[in-house]
Amino acid sequence: MPDDRGMTFDEEPLSGGNVSAGVVRVGDTVRRPAGPWTPAVHALLDHLHSVGFHAAPRALGLDERGREVLSYCPGVPTWPERFDLMEPRSALTRVGHIIRDFHDAVAGFTPPPGARWRVLYPQAGDEIIAHHDLAPWNLIAGTDSWAFIDWDTAAPGTRLWDLAYAVVSFVPLSAEPALRRGDPVERMRALVEGYGLEDEDDRRRLIGLTAERARAMHDLLAEQAARGNAPWERLWREGHGRIWRANADHILDNRQRWEDGLLG
Template structure:
């Protein structure tokens, strides 16, 4: 579907690390489309049809061939509003929201010709995952609602792979002293409890915490070596070191996370 429309001013949108070409036009967002866009829009349509509202609504393509999504008025949590994540209630809320998404997507059947923008190979494929559930993709809406944005890298993955990335970024599990939390293990337990993880899932999640962070490092390293942007620039800016250090930090404390999650 291509939208016919009157001329409106375009406002470039910042945020995230790969927002080039993303603009606001009135109450919509326009961003470059790709082969994956029809599948992503089918996913978003499905989520809305089953009552999940924490995602933008797809509105087709505009006359320039860009995908069109509803604009969510509010503030992106990362980096200037990360204090919204300070309390345990916030950790519970985001974990429940992720669980609601995973439950909602369970009944989604992708189009037979679905093409996904797969960036990082997942550990397993039991759902269509978001693959970047993180503060830089969470908007705290002006109406009080929380909405996940940037669904363009959605694709086959698993609940725990999605959740491992969310734990690392929302708790956060960080090697940077400026972001480290003395209560990280407690927050991890709150996250797991709010999501509703069973014992077997908790055991399986622990090794994925470091593996998912290290996968980010490896992805950036490979893309930088190939000269692909914007990843080459992010690597040069030190993002690869950040993910490697986070992976080391998480893996060095694997027994701590396991004891906390299993109460042993």
């Protein structure tokens, strides 16, 4: 099919993540199914680029089939095959920097009148428009730059709620021993220091929010699976709900030790 410059490219299905049905690459663009939230998300992406935050795709409107068009971010997803990219402390610090840059950039964003967001998680506040899925499966690591993709779940939230999920997923705070990487306190410290979270009360609250965030993922899967909604119904059947519940329990079991380490 032709791109916006009239050049013809084949559609290349893109995989990765848990919600990739209908996502294709066309030349240097990505086409995805649009939804009622798409205009608000595109306004958000336009704002981010206008203030100099480039670790996100650019919004390029809709194509002739009503799909949203985004700029293609070259690189590889860092989960699962490339999670070794997150092994150095410097990589987690870099992730923390990117998230802080995003949160600072979005602080000046005013949603368009009547903005509709895809609200899937509890709204822990409306401090910012949060990404809500800052995770290695949504981080594209390129040679020259890294970028977060899949902004369709952007919605009102708080900085700490957004950061808590990044801590859960990038450290990761997993109940599965095979998924753990090194000392969780040292990895948390690298990410949090990259973010610049210095306040002790905020660090203490962050640890508590990681357990709440993991539990929220379990509850989302349970609710959507009960309604028969894809792709969550499939993920529930594959055991992701059990995994997230176990992660929440694992965090609670270790909360005091990790909190002491992060504060110490």
